[in-house]
Amino acid sequence: MPTVAEQLRAAREAMSLTPQQVAEITKLKVEQVTALEDGDYASFPAPVYIRGSIRTYAKLLKLDVPKLIAQLDTEFADSAELSGPPPLTPPAGGVLDWMMLQLSRLDWRIVAGLGALVVVLIIAWSLLRPATHPRKADPLSTLGPGLYTPRRSSSGEILPSPTNTPAR
Numbered sequence: 510m511p512t513v514a515e516q517l518r519a520a521r522e523a524m525s526l527t528p529q530q531v532a533e534i535t536k537l538k539v540e541q542v543t544a545l546e547d548g549d550y551a552s553f554p555a556p557v558y559i560r561g562s563i564r565t566y567a568k569l570l571k572l573d574v575p576k577l578i579a580q581l582d583t584e585f586a587d588s589a590e591l592s593g594p595p596p597l598t599p600p601a602g603g604v605l606d607w608m609m610l611q612l613s614r615l616d617w618r619i620v621a622g623l624g625a626l627v628v629v630l631i632i633a634w635s636l637l638r639p640a641t642h643p644r645k646a647d648p649l650s651t652l653g654p655g656l657y658t659p660r661r662s663s664s665g666e667i668l669p670s671p672t673n674t675p676a677r
Contacts, residue, residue, distance in 0.1 A: 512580075513548070513563060513580055514545060514546050514547060516572065516577065517546050517563070517572075518546040520571075521546070528543050528546070531569065534569055535566055536565075537562055542566070545559075545563060545566060560581065564578065
């Protein structure tokens with residue numbers, strides 16, 4: 510029994526259609542039409558797209574669609590990636606993917622309300638804090654001017670300035 514791809518090619522040639530004409534009528538890409546006729550299903554992202562494209566193509570060629578899809582399922586049974594349903598989620602990622610998932614689950618209205626409440630509390634605390642903690646008096650405010658005078662050396666000796674000459 511011929512494969513699904515061979516049946517599609519034979520029916521198209523029997524109707525004297527080119528792959529370009531089939532692509533225009535079915536709104537598929539020419540590359541998809543030739544991939545279906547060659548049995549190259551790797552160019553499709555998932556089996557559901559293959560089935561839908563074959564269904565559309567078979568209707569144009571007036572083939573028995575349920576029979577063709579059943580035969581396609583038996584052909585897919587040999588292939589592990591095409592036989593089962595596609596995974597609903599991508600494989601697990603790293604820490605960043607986990608954090609983004611958790612952030613996407615947040616109700617942002619609640620987060621925004623809590624953020625606004627925190628901002629209001631910080632502003633209120635900064636305005637009320639000076640009233641509850643008065644400034645302490647400066648301990649040096651009682652000193653008058655001129656009470657501090659540095660000591661002066663009475664000897665008047667001047668230290669020698671360093672030079673680059675070697676010491677003896």
